[in-house]
Amino acid sequence: MTLSITKRSEALGAEIGGVDLSRPVSKDDFEEILAAWYENIVVVFPDQNLTNEQHIAFSERFGPLEVHPSGKYVLKDYPALLLLTNKRDDQGKYVSLRDGGSVWHSDLSYMGEPSLGSLLYSLEVPETGGDTEWANMYLAYDALPDDLKNRIDGLKAIHQFDQNDNPRLGPPPGMTAEEMKGSIWEKKSAEVKARTPDVIHPIVRTHPVTGRKALFVNRRFTTYVVDMDPDEGESLLLDLFEYAERRENIYRHKWRKNELVLWDNRCTIHLACGGFPDEQIRTMQRTTVRGEVPV
Numbered sequence: 001m002t003l004s005i006t007k008r009s010e011a012l013g014a015e016i017g018g019v020d021l022s023r024p025v026s027k028d029d030f031e032e033i034l035a036a037w038y039e040n041i042v043v044v045f046p047d048q049n050l051t052n053e054q055h056i057a058f059s060e061r062f063g064p065l066e067v068h069p070s071g072k073y074v075l076k077d078y079p080a081l082l083l084l085t086n087k088r089d090d091q092g093k094y095v096s097l098r099d100g101g102s103v104w105h106s107d108l109s110y111m112g113e114p115s116l117g118s119l120l121y122s123l124e125v126p127e128t129g130g131d132t133e134w135a136n137m138y139l140a141y142d143a144l145p146d147d148l149k150n151r152i153d154g155l156k157a158i159h160q161f162d163q164n165d166n167p168r169l170g171p172p173p174g175m176t177a178e179e180m181k182g183s184i185w186e187k188k189s190a191e192v193k194a195r196t197p198d199v200i201h202p203i204v205r206t207h208p209v210t211g212r213k214a215l216f217v218n219r220r221f222t223t224y225v226v227d228m229d230p231d232e233g234e235s236l237l238l239d240l241f242e243y244a245e246r247r248e249n250i251y252r253h254k255w256r257k258n259e260l261v262l263w264d265n266r267c268t269i270h271l272a273c274g275g276f277p278d279e280q281i282r283t284m285q286r287t288t289v290r291g292e293v294p295v
């Protein structure tokens with residue numbers, strides 16, 4: 001064993017040391033990384049110096065990459081890289097998505113084949129705040145009382161990209177149209193809507209590799225329970241979110257510069273915690289690995 005693997009919390013998350021991701025990772029090391037990832041769901045690789053090409057090359061080991069369906073916010077010369085930053089241009093306009101991930105979600109759960117995993121790289125980190133949290137959705141499922149497990153057995157839910165279609169989310173009171181631009185609250189164009197039709201996924205999915213059951217719903221993209229009265233469905237979803245987002249189920253990551261974090265979107269949800277002053281710059285780049293139809 002050449003890599004060091006250190007758990008970061010009880011619930012999930014581990015740090016992997018002893019590997020330089022700027023170079024091709026050997027087959028043996030990659031297998032160790034995969035095993036650590038399946039076990040820990042979120043893995044952190046500290047002190048990596050990655051070019052865009054190297055970030056993409058390592059990500060492609062996990063499968064083909066998605067171009068983020070928003071079409072915006074991706075790097076012009078590297079469409080596989082989604083740019084998350086609060087930087088502004090000379091006119092004071094935000095250059096990319098500045099508040100991505102600020103509601104609990106699983107990346108691309110609104111696609112027919114949601115992402116299997118994401119790889120987020122920290123280029124600039126604020127002094128305070130800007131943490132990310134992940135919740136373990138295997139544990140969330142396991143913790144449900146039996147009657148709730150029985151109730152959701154076989155149920156499906158609708159996932160939608162457009163924030164405005166979500167009955168529980170609206171822009172913060174008083175937010176102007178100008179402020180909404182480049183934020184997650186910006187209305188999706190007809191073109192983006194056409195690219196991201198509503199999809200239906202099982203509320204509980206089985207991980208194709210580990211064979212474990214995981215809760216697969218999230219506040220940001222899961223909007224309705226199929227074949228259920230909307231109020232009843234909303235109350236069921238809120239119950240499930242509460243189980244998912246319990247403190248004991250969460251790993252909170254305090255970012256350092258030049259870290260790559262890989263997570264499994266099939267059995268975890270995550271949240272950008274925010275809470276850093278806008279003068280402090282936070283810049284991250286993400287690749288997103290295409291997944292499979294959840295079953």
Ligand code: OGA
Binds near residue numbers: 132271286
């Ligand atoms: C993401 C995401 C959270 C963050 O990159 O998919 O949700 O803290 N990021 O930047």
Ligand code: MN
Binds near residue numbers: 101106107270
């Ligand atoms: Mn995300």
